[in-house]
Amino acid sequence: AQSVTQLGSHVSVSEGALVLLRCNYSSSVPPYLFWYVQYPNQGLQLLLKYTSAATLVKGINGFEAEFKKSETSFHLTKPSAHMSDAAEYFCAVSGGSQGNLIFGKGTKLSVKP
Amino acid sequence: GAVVSQHPSWVICKSGTSVKIECRSLDFQATTMFWYRQFPKQSLMLMATSNEGSKATYEQGVEKDKFLINHASLTLSTLTVTSAHPEDSSFYICSAAGISRGEQFFGPGTRLTVL
DSSP: OOEEEOSOSEEEEETTSOEEEOOEEEOSSOOOEEEEEEOTTOOEEEEEEEOSSOSEEEOGGGOEEEEETTTTEEEEEESSOOGGGOEEEEEEESOOTTSOOEEOOOEEEEEEO | OOOEEEEOSEEEEOTTOOEEEEEEESSSOOSEEEEEEEOTTSOEEEEEEEETTSOOEEOTTOOTTTEEEEEEETTEEEEEEOSOOGGGOEEEEEEEEOSSOSSEEEOOOEEEEEO
16 A cells, blocks of 8 residues: 655754755555645645656755655755745655545644744 | 635534535546545545545545535535534545546645534
């Protein structure tokens, strides 16, 4: 069965610092992988997705993620954090029993001035 | 990307009443819609999957008679929380997928508070 593990429920960085949010997946088939961002009391916004094309995926707002099959990882990075990046981030993998996405527990990103 | 709307965005109701939440795909035909539930500071958990014109498939532990799902058209699915109780208070999010299901498009969510 597919699953997603996000290491670190809370990550805090200074403004301008590198953002690294970790995601490892388990999948019996080549996965589709996603990163979503959620601001308070809002729905999910797609940051980027991996669908078996290029392993380095660029998304919106300067985020990117690299698919590493050997490490079963899909970590999210951004070179320089902005205050507006403070939010909850969810990694997800396709392949639920109903075709649904399976989500990690989420990582809350805080950005200090 | 495609646009999915939810209505209402938030609702407060008394215990024992029923609440209907609508999920609409505005610019594409959604053969499948998913209903997720998110408790505070937690992740999204799939409640049920609805396919247009057929009965919804519920996840284990989700009461079919309490959470009624209807997917009457390719652009609309509804979730009705019947006889709501305070423990049903949560953030409900729908997503819609086309035939490929390769990508799902999420609605903005509905905050339900049951007093």
